[in-house]
Each structure stands twice: as C-alpha cells, then as structure tokens.
Amino acid sequence: MDEFLAFSHIGKTYPGVRALDDISFSVPKGTIHGLVGENGAGKSTLIRILSGDTEADDGEIRIDGDVQHFSSTRDAFAARVVVVHQELQLVASLTVAENLTLGRFPARAGVIDFRGMIAHVGAKLREIGISVDPKTPVSQLSLGERQMIEVAKAVMMDARVIALDEPTSSLSSRESEVLFDLIGRLKAQGKVVVYISHRLDEIFRLCDGCTVLRDGRLAAHHTSIDGLTRDMLVSEMVGRAIVDIWGWRGRSLGKPRLVVDQISGKHLPQPASFTARAGEIHGFFGLVGSGRSELMRLVYGADKRWGGRIDIDGVVLSGRDPKRSIRAGLVLCSEDRKYDGIIQGMSVTENIVVSARRHFSPFGVTRPAKETETAEKFIKTLRIRTPSARQDVVNLSGGNQQKVVLARWLAESDIRVLIVDEPTRGIDVGAKAEIYDLLYSLAERGIAIVVVSSELPEVMGISDRISVMCEGRIVASFERADFDEHTILAAALPDRSMTEPTRRAS
Ligand SMILES: Nc1ncnc2c1ncn2[C@@H]1O[C@H](COP(=O)(O)OP(=O)(O)OP(=O)(O)O)[C@@H](O)[C@H]1O
Ligand SMILES: [Mg+2]
Structure with missing residues (x-):
C-alpha cells in the first residue's frame, strides 16, 4: 500500500499536557485526508510538527519513504511541505504579491523586478481562481481573502504535502467553493492534502480517508470514508454518542x-x-x-x-x-473573538473574569477565590481543555481560546x-x-x-x-x-x- 506521508509513533508533551501520544498513520498519494477531533485533541499540534514549527518529542515523519527532520518551517518548505495554520501568518503590512514571493523575489542584476513580480503573481492568482489585486496590502483584505492567499502560497510553492487547519472557518460559502475546487485540483495532481475541520459535512464531501484524534491519542483511522456515518465519527471524536445535539427546550416567552x-x-x-x-x-x-x-x-x-x-x-x-x-x-460577543478576543499574556481565569470583575470587586479589591470559582465553573461547563485555570491563554488550542472568550461574556451577571x-x-x-x-x-x-x-x-x-x-x-x-x-x-x-x-x- 502506498504510504506517501507517514506519521510514526509521534509524541509531544507540553507542561501538564500530553498533546500527542504514539500517533501512527499514513496517507497515500493523490488523496485528501481528514483530521478531526474535539478542541484540544491535538490536531494543530500534529500539523505544526509536520510544518517544522514545533518539534516532536518522539517518533518520526516519512515522506515518500524518506525520514524527515524538520526543525524549522524553512526545512519543511525545502521538502515541499506547506501548512496553512489556523492562525494566519501573512505579513499584514506587505502586499499580496510580496507575501506570495517572500524571500524569493525575482531579481534582475540584483535589482528586484517589482513589475515582473506583480505580473507573475497576478497571473498565478487568476489561474487559481482568486480575484485579488496583487498590489493590495494584506491589511486591507478580508479574513476570507487572507485565507485564500495562504492557500495560494502553498500552490505557488508546488508543495507535495499541503495541510490546511480549519481553512473555511472564516470563508463565505462562495469562497469555500473556490477552495474546494482548488483542493480537488491538488488531489488530481497527486499531492497529499491533510484537511482539518470541525464541519463534518466538509469531511464527508472532500476526504478520501480520515483520522480521529481524542485526548492526544489515535481514536480511529479510516482509509476510506465510505460507509462511515456522521454519528459514528462523532462518537469516535467525543467518546460517547450525542443523540440530539440541539436539545431544544420550549420556554414561555x-x-x-x-x-x-x-x-x-x-x-x-x-x-x-x-x-x-x-x-x-x-x-x-x-x-x-x-x-x-x-x-x-x-x-x-x-x-x-x-x-x-x-x-x-x-x-x-x-x-x-x-x-x-x-x-x-446589552452585550455583544462578536464573531471576531479568535482575533480580537483573547488577552495574551493573561491566564485563563483572568481572561474569563476580566469584565465580570467589577461585580465581584465593586470597591476595586480583587477577590481571587471568587474569580477562580467562576473560571472553574466555565472550564467545566464549556469543557475548556487546559491543564489549569492559571495557564496562559495563548497556550490553549484555537477552539478552547474561543470558549474562553465566550465564557467572559456569559460570566457577566447583569x-x-x-x-x-x-x-x-x-x-x-x-x-x-x-x-x-x-x-x-x-x-x-x-x-x-x-x-x-x-x-x-x-x-x-x-x-x-x-x-x-x-x-x-x-x-x-x-x-x-x-x-x-x-x-x-x-x-x-x-x-x-x-x-x-x-x-x-x-
Ligand atoms: N504552546 C503550547 N503550550 C502548552 N500547551 C499547548 C501548546 N500548544 C498546544 N497545547 C495544548 O496541547 C493540546 C492540543 O492542542 P491543539 O492545538 O493541537 O488542539 P486542536 O486539536 O488543534 O484543537 P482545536 O480544535 O481547538 O483547534 C491542548 O490541550 C493545548 O492546550
Ligand atoms: Mg487547532
């Protein structure tokens, strides 16, 4: 069996968290492979190891039979592995064209050929199906457009392995269609695409096979998605069956x-x-x-x-x-919480209680016990995965950070x-x-x-x-x-x- 991309006994520990434990599976060439699991299951960590962004404590990655040692993103690029992360990585002050050619400006006699660069990037973008002017500064693009530019970067580097970490979470349905089209073309060209999403309909629509992570361990590996149902996948992810996800209850208004x-x-x-x-x-x-x-x-x-x-x-x-x-x-919990919401450098507790504090502490005297109690309550009810309430919020997985911001609004008492x-x-x-x-x-x-x-x-x-x-x-x-x-x-x-x-x- 063809094993183009293989993860073998991958392990990774962060202080207080076994993020990945003995993960082994492989993906054949020319396929799209889904990676699913609850928030904090270890999906992004695995992909960060693949991108050279993080180093594994144990195990190895093989591509086309060769063991890879990535200790930086540059190493991964050299092996033609490109990862589009959950948190976007474009340089906001540069233009689209500059971002797409970063470090690889075409130069003629030592002079950067800006016009050539823009024409080249423009043609590539049109070919890919993205209608963005290459001269636009990235800071002026919508989130969806930025996401598409990241994917374009992978295509332009002629990657062999492309991993996408929740690429559609900020795309409109039309943008998603362009992306799916593009992913289909990459597959047809014989590349390996690893696709992370919480939207299971996308997994069923796009993927050939799929791997489920749970608490850092491999919960299931499916070489084919055929015959798999949504309910089966959900119980593999969560470790229990969820009968009625909505659970609507009538109320008197x-x-x-x-x-x-x-x-x-x-x-x-x-x-x-x-x-x-x-x-x-x-x-x-x-x-x-x-x-x-x-x-x-x-x-x-x-x-x-x-x-x-x-x-x-x-x-x-x-x-x-x-x-x-x-x-x-009246409070509004905005859709931008992923980008605006978390307060970096503060603990999970501080992030949760920061606005409710004025109720606990009307005279400015903080009440740590009360704060911890509130934070613990939300960590439990929203299933926020963190080794402790004192953990710096930046160390939480993407989805768990979102839960923290949501908890902040829900903690408002009035x-x-x-x-x-x-x-x-x-x-x-x-x-x-x-x-x-x-x-x-x-x-x-x-x-x-x-x-x-x-x-x-x-x-x-x-x-x-x-x-x-x-x-x-x-x-x-x-x-x-x-x-x-x-x-x-x-x-x-x-x-x-x-x-x-x-x-x-x-
Ligand atoms: N830099 C870090 N320091 C400490 N802990 C970390 C760090 N990065 C990740 N973790 C922890 O490792 C675990 C796995 O996180 P990861 O980001 O891989 O989850 P995920 O499956 O991508 O979740 P999500 O669906 O929320 O994006 C989590 O418990 C997370 O808190
Ligand atoms: Mg993640």
Whole structure:
C-alpha cells in the first residue's frame, strides 16, 4: 500500500499536557485526508510538527519513504511541505504579491523586478481562481481573502504535502467553493492534502480517508470514508454518542426586552427593526455579507448609528457606545473573538473574569477565590481543555481560546440582552451541545438572546424565531412552528443568484 506521508509513533508533551501520544498513520498519494477531533485533541499540534514549527518529542515523519527532520518551517518548505495554520501568518503590512514571493523575489542584476513580480503573481492568482489585486496590502483584505492567499502560497510553492487547519472557518460559502475546487485540483495532481475541520459535512464531501484524534491519542483511522456515518465519527471524536445535539427546550416567552426601531448606519443604510423577548432565542440567518454582524454592531454601539431608537426593558438606550450598552445590560460577543478576543499574556481565569470583575470587586479589591470559582465553573461547563485555570491563554488550542472568550461574556451577571455572533464557529460538536444548553439556561433566566449564525441547521435547531437578512435588510421572519429549510434558504438568497451561474466552469 502506498504510504506517501507517514506519521510514526509521534509524541509531544507540553507542561501538564500530553498533546500527542504514539500517533501512527499514513496517507497515500493523490488523496485528501481528514483530521478531526474535539478542541484540544491535538490536531494543530500534529500539523505544526509536520510544518517544522514545533518539534516532536518522539517518533518520526516519512515522506515518500524518506525520514524527515524538520526543525524549522524553512526545512519543511525545502521538502515541499506547506501548512496553512489556523492562525494566519501573512505579513499584514506587505502586499499580496510580496507575501506570495517572500524571500524569493525575482531579481534582475540584483535589482528586484517589482513589475515582473506583480505580473507573475497576478497571473498565478487568476489561474487559481482568486480575484485579488496583487498590489493590495494584506491589511486591507478580508479574513476570507487572507485565507485564500495562504492557500495560494502553498500552490505557488508546488508543495507535495499541503495541510490546511480549519481553512473555511472564516470563508463565505462562495469562497469555500473556490477552495474546494482548488483542493480537488491538488488531489488530481497527486499531492497529499491533510484537511482539518470541525464541519463534518466538509469531511464527508472532500476526504478520501480520515483520522480521529481524542485526548492526544489515535481514536480511529479510516482509509476510506465510505460507509462511515456522521454519528459514528462523532462518537469516535467525543467518546460517547450525542443523540440530539440541539436539545431544544420550549420556554414561555415574556415581554420584549430589546426593541430595535428603524436603526441605520454607514454599513447598513436601510433602516432595520426587530425585537427580542424575555426568554426568547431570536436567530438571525443570512449569507456571509448579508449585514447581520453590521446590524448587531449598530445595536451594540460598536459602529456609529445614524438614526432610529433602541429600548431595553422599556428604557431608551441613550448612549451609542459599547460601554453604555453594557451598563444597560446589552452585550455583544462578536464573531471576531479568535482575533480580537483573547488577552495574551493573561491566564485563563483572568481572561474569563476580566469584565465580570467589577461585580465581584465593586470597591476595586480583587477577590481571587471568587474569580477562580467562576473560571472553574466555565472550564467545566464549556469543557475548556487546559491543564489549569492559571495557564496562559495563548497556550490553549484555537477552539478552547474561543470558549474562553465566550465564557467572559456569559460570566457577566447583569445581562438583559445577549447578542452572540457565530457562537460555535471553530468549536467541536461535544462543546457545541454544551453551549446550546447554556444558552437555553440563560433564556430560562429571562435573558433575551439574539444568535447570528451562518449555519442553517444550527439556527433552526436552537431558535424560537428566525429573521433572515439579505443584502443589508431583514427580508423575512419565521416562528418555530413554520421553520422550513428551503423557505428560509430561499429568503436568504438575493434574486439575481437565480440567474447567475454559481460555479465557474472548470
Ligand atoms: N504552546 C503550547 N503550550 C502548552 N500547551 C499547548 C501548546 N500548544 C498546544 N497545547 C495544548 O496541547 C493540546 C492540543 O492542542 P491543539 O492545538 O493541537 O488542539 P486542536 O486539536 O488543534 O484543537 P482545536 O480544535 O481547538 O483547534 C491542548 O490541550 C493545548 O492546550
Ligand atoms: Mg487547532
């Protein structure tokens, strides 16, 4: 059997954590191999070892029969192994072209040929199917565009092995399609693609085989995805069967707590109105770019509001900045938590209690015991994987960092209205169920909850009511009894998409 890429007895220990323990499996040429597991299972660590970013304590990696010793990313590049990390690595101040040719500028008689470089990169990007001007500074690109540029880098280096760590978590569905197309072409060229994702539908759609990690150990290895079901994969990941991930519970709804009346702003010129009642979970669905996050930022006061009125429990929200909103009991947990959210250099506990502190410590005297108690509670309920509450938050896996930021908002004790944008992005199935459960308990306490999500099954699974946004406007609203996948999706699509071809001819 062809074993182009082989991991053999890989082990890695961090202080207090056995991140990987005796991992052995191999992947044949010309295939896409999925790597799945809960947050903190060890996926990124394995990929970082493959990229030369981290060194394994035990074991070895073989490519095409040769044992590899990568002690830096440069070594991995030399062996034509490219890894696109969960945290993007582009240099924000340089242009796309400069990033893509880093260290390999074409020079003529010692002079860098900028024009040649831009033309070359431009042609490559077009060939790959990415419509970004090579002269654009990376700082001006959207997250999705940056992600695509990282993948383009792998293609331009003619890598033999390409590993992608959760590449679609910040892509729109259209961008994801371009990426999938590209991955398919890499496979056809005989490359090995290792693909990490929490979205199991992507694993089933793209991958030939798949490996499941659990607590740093190999829980399962499938050379073929055929015959495998979602439920089987989930129980291999979590170590238990999850019967009903949504676990929706009916509640009695009270008076409207949040009333948004005709608000508008720069990124949302059309006035928008909606309400959220005590105990209600009001879901907002729409395609990426439909204006959901912009609307929530306006409500919260993170962006400047042009006009309109917001009431919380019948009292006008006079301020237009987040500080006032929080004081009035309105909080927004933004979708950018991965990038803006964690406070580096602080412990897990400090990250969780940083905003709740003023409730514990009204006179400025900190109460460490109370803080630890709160942090421990969230570490348990959200299944945050960390050796201790004192661990520096940067050492946590990507998904666990997101849980920490979520916990910070949930720890706020005087919330009346909670807005959460993409609450489970990058979070594993087991923890998703816990997060939904937590949202229900908050709603049962009478908090009005607004959930923004791009995942239709999720919005349908947990909401009491769904509003659909399209091109900056709320276009439809459905009560739970009337939820229907096709109707909701149809409402979210702009009319012209009916006539526009959705896929490029390949
Ligand atoms: N630099 C580090 N220092 C200490 N511990 C670390 C470090 N990097 C990772 N870990 C720990 O190793 C374990 C595995 O983390 P890893 O990032 O590989 O998980 P993952 O499977 O990629 O999770 P996610 O789905 O959340 O991205 C976690 O418990 C994490 O806290
Ligand atoms: Mg990871």
